[in-house]
Amino acid sequence: MKKINKFWKKIIIVLMLLGGMGVVTTEQTTQPVQAASHKIAKKAKKKQHKKKRLKKQIKIDRQKKHHRVKKQIKASKLRIPVATIYVGTSNAEDRQATEAALAAWNQTGAVKFIQVAKPQQAYIYLHDGNYGQTTWAGEEIERRVTKNTRSSEFRLNDFYMRIIDPQSRIDVAEHELGHAIGLNHIDGRPSVMNSVLDLGHAYSIQPIDVVSVITLYNTQR
Structure with missing residues (x-):
């Protein structure tokens, strides 16, 4: 009888040990699975956040280097660059934005x-x-230079211009006018020449833009 009891005791101990090992094994395998699923969820959340951010931003124009146009724009008696412009916009809102942008640049002196x-x-x-x-x-389409004429052609895309607010439309026009007189993109700091228009925070003409024009043409104010 004692031998039988000892036998069952051994079996019970073995079963307990096996059960304990099983618990350890289960915990070790579930933890990496949980960690992996957490990483996947984190990546998905980050990707979704990035998509939302992109929807709030619009590229103002394509990356294009605008060369110095100092010789192509005449200097007035006030020793500042003077550029003639023909506003051929068919959209009344685009025209208002362009004329406001022209006035803003002219006010800088x-x-x-x-x-x-x-x-x-x-x-x-x-x-x-x-x-x-x-x-x-x-977008700037092209810059034509011939013996008798020099011109720079720009166009506004109403697909985007109609969905942005009135001030942002002016900012886009100011940006393109900046390119027209030879300014390049300025990113990483407040400037109307930022290459991306953030719909929640756009820039109009900033002091750095005025300095860029003065430096480009070596004008005195």
Whole structure:
């Protein structure tokens, strides 16, 4: 009888040991699975957050280096660069935004834009149209330089211009006018020449933009 009791005791001890090992094994395998699922969830959340951020931003134009145009724009008696512009926008809101942008640049005293009645008389030709879901809200098409004429052509994309607020439309126009007189993108600091328009926080003409024009043309104020 004692032998039988000892036998069952041994079996019970073995079963307890096996059960204990099973618990340890289960805990060791579930922890990595939980950690992996947590990483996947974290990545998905980060990706979703990035998508939401991208929806709030619009590229103002394509990355393009604008060369110095000092010789192409005449200097007035006030020793500031003067550029003629023909505003050929068909959209009333785009026209208002462009004219407000022209006034804003003229108020800086670093440059003077003059509107003309015919595109042939203009150094800058700006127009608009709905070009669809591109990657830009404004774009320089080309800079034509011939023996008798010099011109820079820009267009505004109404697909984006109609969904942004009035001030942002002015900012886009100011940005393209900055390119028209030779300014390049300025990122990483407050500037109207930022390459991306953040719909929640856009920049108009900043002191650094005025300094950039003065430096480019070596003008005195």
